Amino acid sequence: MTKKEILQTIQLRQSTLKDYLNCPMMFKFRHLDKLQPEYRHPAALHGSVIHKLLYMIHDDKWNLNVANYYGEIFERYEFGKEGESKIPVKWKDKAKELAAYESNANEMLDNYRKWEPNQQASILYAEQRFRVKIGGYVFTGTIDQVRRYPDDTTELLDFKSSKQRPNDLAMYNDWQLALYQYAIKHGEVLIEDNWIKPKLHPDYCSIYFLRTHEIRKRTTVNGKAGDEKGEPLIRTQKSPQDIRQFREQVLNLLKAMLKDWHFPNPNHCNLCNYKSHCLERAAELPKAFVAEARKRLKETQAA
Numbered sequence: 001m002t003k004k005e006i007l008q009t010i011q012l013r014q015s016t017l018k019d020y021l022n023c024p025m026m027f028k029f030r031h032l033d034k035l036q037p038e039y040r041h042p043a044a045l046h047g048s049v050i051h052k053l054l055y056m057i058h059d060d061k062w063n064l065n066v067a068n069y070y071g072e073i074f075e076r077y078e079f080g081k082e083g084e085s086k087i088p089v090k091w092k093d094k095a096k097e098l099a100a101y102e103s104n105a106n107e108m109l110d111n112y113r114k115w116e117p118n119q120q121a122s123i124l125y126a127e128q129r130f131r132v133k134i135g136g137y138v139f140t141g142t143i144d145q146v147r148r149y150p151d152d153t154t155e156l157l158d159f160k161s162s163k164q165r166p167n168d169l170a171m172y173n174d175w176q177l178a179l180y181q182y183a184i185k186h187g188e189v190l191i192e193d194n195w196i197k198p199k200l201h202p203d204y205c206s207i208y209f210l211r212t213h214e215i216r217k218r219t220t221v222n223g224k225a226g227d228e229k230g231e232p233l234i235r236t237q238k239s240p241q242d243i244r245q246f247r248e249q250v251l252n253l254l255k256a257m258l259k260d261w262h263f264p265n266p267n268h269c270n271l272c273n274y275k276s277h278c279l280e281r282a283a284e285l286p287k288a289f290v291a292e293a294r295k296r297l298k299e300t301q302a303a
């Protein structure tokens with residue numbers, strides 16, 4: 001594929017950059033060959049439901065009862081238009097797992113609402129679509145939230161509900177956060193069908209790690225049973241110079257993405273849901289290896 005053909009085929013979204021960085025081969029399967037992933041993980045849908053509930057909480061339903069909405073919204077993402085409904089969700093015991101996810105959402109969002117900074121924040125943008133030009137290329141995506149505190153400081157937030165706490169240094173180098181920050185300063189957001197330019201340089205660009213609102217079941221060196229698991233905000237502050245540097249970096253990344261040289265990154269294989277497609281291309285691999293790999297893949301998927 002030529003550079004022009006690649007550009008005509010892919011969408012320059014934050015998730016596209018993330019996919020390329022995870023594995024260029026997987027990026028090819030998903031964005032160029034347009035292959036469907038083999039499955040969706042329920043945790044990813046749980047994350048989407050949490051985002052939706054957070055939006056509703058700040059919109060006009062601060063006291064919403066999570067149990068009244070969770071199942072219905074989850075179903076919309078699993079089977080309805082809002083999700084990739086044709087791709088199966090990898091359940092082991094759906095009823096049990098869904099109940100655990102709902103209870104987790106309830107716990108995190110209840111404590112989210114009790115946290116004073118969340119009560120005091122004014123929401124400037126929530127689940128806001130953006131577009132921004134970098135070096136002539138238009139990048140698009142959705143910003144989780146931008147808020148203002150009573151002391152007039154502003155913060156751009158990316159909500160995370162995955163189990164693993166993001167590493168502080170890794171998030172300082174996070175492409176997604178940097179793209180959001182660039183967009184809110186140099187790009188446009190879509191508000192009621194109008195593109196407007198916020199021209200905002202937030203004081204903080206942060207991950208809001210929702211799992212810290214879970215309650216500890218046992219006392220450990222990290223804290224007492226009955227307490228929440230920690231501080232939810234992992235903050236970064238970036239200067240205009242950092243933002244300019246990001247611009248150069250993203251254009252260099254794009255140079256690599258627009259070349260037809262899609263190599264595998266084995267560091268991501270455990271989390272990849274394109275494993276079968278990956279094996280398909282392995283014509284040159286020994287047949288016995290491919291057969292054994294397929295057998296193990298089948299066992300994992302059935303487990």
Ligand code: SF4
Nearest residue numbers: 023026264269272278
């Ligand atoms: S299985 Fe591994 S190498 Fe293959 S596409 Fe997935 S992450 Fe890349």
